[in-house]
Amino acid sequence: MDTHGHGHDAGHGHGEPTSFWRKYVFSVDHKVIGIQYLITSFLFLLVGFGMMMLMRYQLAWPSPPDDFDPEKMSLVRSTIAKIFGDKMEYGFMRPDFYNQLGAMHGTIMIFLGVVPLGVAAFGNYVLPLQIGAPDMAFPRLNMMSYWVYLVGGIVMMSSYFAPDGFPQSGWTSYAPLSIVAPPGQTVWCIAMVIIITSSLLGSINFIVTTLNMRAKGMTLGRMPVFVWAQLVTAVLLLLAFPVLEAGALLQLLDRVAGTSFYIPKDMMYGSTVFPAAGGGNPILWQHLFWFLAHPEVYVLLLPAMGIVAEIIATNTRKPLFGYREIVGSMVLIGILSFVVWAHHMFLSGMRTSLANLFVTTTLTISVPSVAVLTCLLLSLRGGAIRFNTPMLFALAFLPMFGIGGLTGLPLGFAPTDLHLHDTYYVIGHFHYVVAPGSLAALMGATYYWYPKMFGRKMNETLGKIHFWMTIVPMNFIFFPMLFQGMWGMDRRLADPTLQWHNLPVQGWSVIMLFAACVLLLGQIPFLWNFFWSLRHGEIAGENPWNATTLEWACPSPPPHGNFVTPPEVHRGPYEYSVPGHKTDYWPQDEAA
Amino acid sequence: MSSSHGSAPAPHSAEDVAAEVRTYLTIFGALAVLTLLTVGVAYMNLPHAAGVVVALVIAALKVFLIATFFMHLRAEGHLIKGTLAVCVLLLLVLIVFVLPDLGLHPIEEIERIESSHRPSIYHHVGEHAADAAGTAGHEAAAAPAHGAAEAH
Amino acid sequence: MSTQVAETSTGISHAKLGIWTFLASEIMLFGGLVSAYVILRSGSAHMAIPPREMMGVPLATFNTFALITSSVTMVLALAAIKVNDMKRFARFIGMTIGGGILFLCIKSYEYNHKWHEGITLSSNLFGSFYYTLTGLHVIHVIGGILLLLYILVTGLNGAYDAHNHERVEAAGLYWHFVDLVWVILFPILYLL
Numbered sequence: 001m002d003t004h005g006h007g008h009d010a011g012h013g014h015g016e017p018t019s020f021w022r023k024y025v026f027s028v029d030h031k032v033i034g035i036q037y038l039i040t041s042f043l044f045l046l047v048g049f050g051m052m053m054l055m056r057y058q059l060a061w062p063s064p065p066d067d068f069d070p071e072k073m074s075l076v077r078s079t080i081a082k083i084f085g086d087k088m089e090y091g092f093m094r095p096d097f098y099n100q101l102g103a104m105h106g107t108i109m110i111f112l113g114v115v116p117l118g119v120a121a122f123g124n125y126v127l128p129l130q131i132g133a134p135d136m137a138f139p140r141l142n143m144m145s146y147w148v149y150l151v152g153g154i155v156m157m158s159s160y161f162a163p164d165g166f167p168q169s170g171w172t173s174y175a176p177l178s179i180v181a182p183p184g185q186t187v188w189c190i191a192m193v194i195i196i197t198s199s200l201l202g203s204i205n206f207i208v209t210t211l212n213m214r215a216k217g218m219t220l221g222r223m224p225v226f227v228w229a230q231l232v233t234a235v236l237l238l239l240a241f242p243v244l245e246a247g248a249l250l251q252l253l254d255r256v257a258g259t260s261f262y263i264p265k266d267m268m269y270g271s272t273v274f275p276a277a278g279g280g281n282p283i284l285w286q287h288l289f290w291f292l293a294h295p296e297v298y299v300l301l302l303p304a305m306g307i308v309a310e311i312i313a314t315n316t317r318k319p320l321f322g323y324r325e326i327v328g329s330m331v332l333i334g335i336l337s338f339v340v341w342a343h344h345m346f347l348s349g350m351r352t353s354l355a356n357l358f359v360t361t362t363l364t365i366s367v368p369s370v371a372v373l374t375c376l377l378l379s380l381r382g383g384a385i386r387f388n389t390p391m392l393f394a395l396a397f398l399p400m401f402g403i404g405g406l407t408g409l410p411l412g413f414a415p416t417d418l419h420l421h422d423t424y425y426v427i428g429h430f431h432y433v434v435a436p437g438s439l440a441a442l443m444g445a446t447y448y449w450y451p452k453m454f455g456r457k458m459n460e461t462l463g464k465i466h467f468w469m470t471i472v473p474m475n476f477i478f479f480p481m482l483f484q485g486m487w488g489m490d491r492r493l494a495d496p497t498l499q500w501h502n503l504p505v506q507g508w509s510v511i512m513l514f515a516a517c518v519l520l521l522g523q524i525p526f527l528w529n530f531f532w533s534l535r536h537g538e539i540a541g542e543n544p545w546n547a548t549t550l551e552w553a554c555p556s557p558p559p560h561g562n563f564v565t566p567p568e569v570h571r572g573p574y575e576y577s578v579p580g581h582k583t584d585y586w587p588q589d590e591a592a
Numbered sequence: 593m594s595s596s597h598g599s600a601p602a603p604h605s606a607e608d609v610a611a612e613v614r615t616y617l618t619i620f621g622a623l624a625v626l627t628l629l630t631v632g633v634a635y636m637n638l639p640h641a642a643g644v645v646v647a648l649v650i651a652a653l654k655v656f657l658i659a660t661f662f663m664h665l666r667a668e669g670h671l672i673k674g675t676l677a678v679c680v681l682l683l684l685v686l687i688v689f690v691l692p693d694l695g696l697h698p699i700e701e702i703e704r705i706e707s708s709h710r711p712s713i714y715h716h717v718g719e720h721a722a723d724a725a726g727t728a729g730h731e732a733a734a735a736p737a738h739g740a741a742e743a744h
Numbered sequence: 745m746s747t748q749v750a751e752t753s754t755g756i757s758h759a760k761l762g763i764w765t766f767l768a769s770e771i772m773l774f775g776g777l778v779s780a781y782v783i784l785r786s787g788s789a790h791m792a793i794p795p796r797e798m799m800g801v802p803l804a805t806f807n808t809f810a811l812i813t814s815s816v817t818m819v820l821a822l823a824a825i826k827v828n829d830m831k832r833f834a835r836f837i838g839m840t841i842g843g844g845i846l847f848l849c850i851k852s853y854e855y856n857h858k859w860h861e862g863i864t865l866s867s868n869l870f871g872s873f874y875y876t877l878t879g880l881h882v883i884h885v886i887g888g889i890l891l892l893l894y895i896l897v898t899g900l901n902g903a904y905d906a907h908n909h910e911r912v913e914a915a916g917l918y919w920h921f922v923d924l925v926w927v928i929l930f931p932i933l934y935l936l
Contacts, residue, residue, distance in 0.1 A: 137758045204765045212752040242769045246776030258866030279790025279869040287690045350693045620816040634935035647931040654927045662920045683775035695787035
């Protein structure tokens with residue numbers, strides 16, 4: 001047992017685990033679990049990305065031209081036609097297959113990709129290190145959370161083998177369409193309940209760890225911004241996810257047990273009355289869903305903000321501008337995110353007075369978001385900036401998230417939302433927040449904490465290639481979406497050209513496809529870099545970035561139990577360039 | 593040593609525990625009386641609104657007693673009390689914000705919908721739109737949810 | 745191997761903070777379902793409420809007593825372990841488990857009866873909510889009974905004493921929560 005005696009689950013000592021299985025597969029060490037999450041969620045991101053590539057290919061050339069000759073198909077088209085058979089005859093997608101890919105792309109990217117990467121992977125790995133804890137509060141619960149997540153992901157993917165394939169009702173699964181949808185949707189509900197369970201286990205662990213296992217001297221006001229972001233995120237997950245669990249349970253019962261929570265009286269389906277008692281309300285699903293899904297947006301965002309704050313402070317060599325303001329704004333974002341959900345539902349026919357209320361709360365929540373962004377921007381001022389790969393990603397986050405946030409304002413106003421709702425404008429808006437925003441920050445985090453995880457740095461040149469080949473194409477994919485949406489092109493259409501008013505903006509889709517191809521190619525240097533650097537990267541010491549926070553005070557990679565001697569914290573997290581100190585960084589645990 | 597760390601140092605002396613037991617039994621008596629009371633009131637067939645208020649007040653009182661004394665919330669610090677307060681507040685937000693949208697239809701309106709036996713595909717829209725019609729004429733025309741696609 | 749919990753930053757043990765955090769999410773789960781019930785109960789024109797005679801209020805009242813009593817025996821068991829009275833501890837935990845099992849027995853009789861009376865999961869919206877809400881609660885009761893059995897067995901093997909009863913306390917908190925949910929479900933499903 002470690003001498004400091006941080007509280008531990010009974011029976012979990014700190015002896016070295018022995019067998020391979022205990023050490024790398026069924027490990028209770030937060031670092032191994034974090035890396036398991038990292039790899040799994042990157043795999044899921046790749047799967048979701050692949051689905052997106054197919055959809056973009058379909059959208060670029062949605063239907064055969066008049067002079068289409070099946071004998072003279074391009075190599076790409078004939079290959080795709082061969083692989084997917086009747087789902088993509090002659091390489092043109094069947095509309096229901098398009099719906100399946102759309103639903104799965106959203107579900108995978110959000111619930112199996114970005115959230116596990118931002119919260120579970122980096123949270124698991126870095127959070128205990130940053131607060132100076134030897135492990136999470138409930139290590140076995142932590143392991144369970146990963147395996148439940150993996151099972152949930154596999155169940156979700158297995159819906160492919162259900163009759164009629166993947167669920168088709170979009171990641172939002174609006175009732176009553178989702179009630180009458182093919183069996184894949186049932187699998188979706190079950191998988192969601194499993195994933196939510198995993199997430200709840202994780203958030204309980206995060207909350208207890210952060211509150212209870214801080215090192216001596218690590219007061220709440222000395223916690224790094226990333227830890228604060230994880231704490232707020234965990235609270236959001238803890239309190240918002242059960243409501244969706246309730247909603248998903250009701251949807252499941254509607255589908256399999258003949259209840260009618262979301263089925264109105266005498267609902268017509270096809271040409272007959274749907275066989276259920278009726279009396280429910282489909283809008284109820286929207287309320288329960290968005291009560292989770294809006295906080296979920298901030299679950300995607302807050303860890304990214306925390307990461308960017310860490311990277312910026314380290315690489316500008318000066319304290320963050322407004323630490324307290326950033327933390328306060330994050331907490332405020334967390335609180336407000338629970339009272340804005342119905343701005344996704346202005347078109348559902350809600351009464352104007354209620355819509356006005358949600359317009360007001362929505363515009364209010366933009367204030368703390370802008371405050372965080374402004375603080376991060378001002379942190380750059382007068383800094384001796386090091387333009388390494390993590391810093392490039394962090395810097396790119398600022399304008400990208402800015403575009404994402406500002407394009408959200410017209411969606412927060414009910415009058416403009418009535419036009420823009422369910423168009424590509426919405427898609428462009430939230431992808432700006434999540435892809436070049438959150439995901440870029442998470443890639444930056446990978447470069448930033450890689451030396452801690454594996455003891456070696458990633459290659460800088462490859463990293464910079466990866467950076468430019470990621471951020472530039474992303475803008476060529478998502479910015480045209482804003483044009484298309486303002487023009488009135490609806491989302492979720494396998495063939496937008498069927499609506500003639502979309503023809504003038506159809507050409508953008510071809511550009512977006514090529515940009516997506518560049519984006520795909522741009523990930524090759526990253527993958528190569530990730531695996532190559534495991535053995536050949538520049539050896540990193542304890543503290544390769546000369547940073548101040550506690551994760552850099554233990555060996556890279558940290559041993560089981562993390563710290564050689566339990567750290568003691570003497571100052572705030574970002575004491576850079578303190579006048580009179582011998583180096584330009586003053587680690588939190590360095591005695592004065 | 594564990595229990596000596598809580599915000600309320602565990603007493604453990606026999607007299608203290610005996611006092612605790614007396615409190616528990618008193619609370620048990622109160623809960624029993626309240627249960628009988630709520631059932632009795634239900635059988636009095638009060639006006640609907642009054643009946644709802646009385647039943648909810650009694651339920652809230654019972655919840656309060658259980659949480660305060662059986663779950664020792666009285667002795668807990670701000671952290672745990674605050675967490676619970678946040679939960680209750682969020683649920684209130686959920687109910688209060690959704691009720692005017694989907695619930696609380698005036699009785700006359702419900703009767704009107706019931707009396708107009710329209711086996712129409714838009715019946716469920718009518719249910720919702722009838723509510724919106726009073727305050728939001730222009731939005732009432734919009735079909736719920738994914739009606740957006742059809743609107744074009 | 746000791747189950748002693750060392751100092752924590754908040755002064756609250758991991759077990760207690762963990763179980764309260766878990767209960768917070770449980771509150772949101774049941775709260776979400778109850779909200780859905782309240783919203784549709786007041787908003788749906790098609791939720792036919794069965795007459796009180798069909799609901800079997802006397803039996804449900806008795807069931808309420810069963811759960812409240814088991815809650816009391818739970819705190820009494822905790823009080824007993826605080827003075828190292830193992831005999832009373834085991835007896836009261838046993839009574840708590842008994843209360844839970846009695847509740848389940850009555851509940852299964854009730855389900856059977858109601859199903860035959862025509863209140864089924866799919867008969868109408870009220871039935872759907874009745875079985876969903878009470879069903880989820882029953883699952884929690886079963887979970888609680890299993891947890892208490894674990895406490896009883898480990899307790900009889902001497903795992904707890906006056907200075908070490910974190911787990912008993914945590915299990916108790918969960919059991920009281922199950923009781924508390926029923927205290928809310930009883931009036932809104934049976935009496936209103």
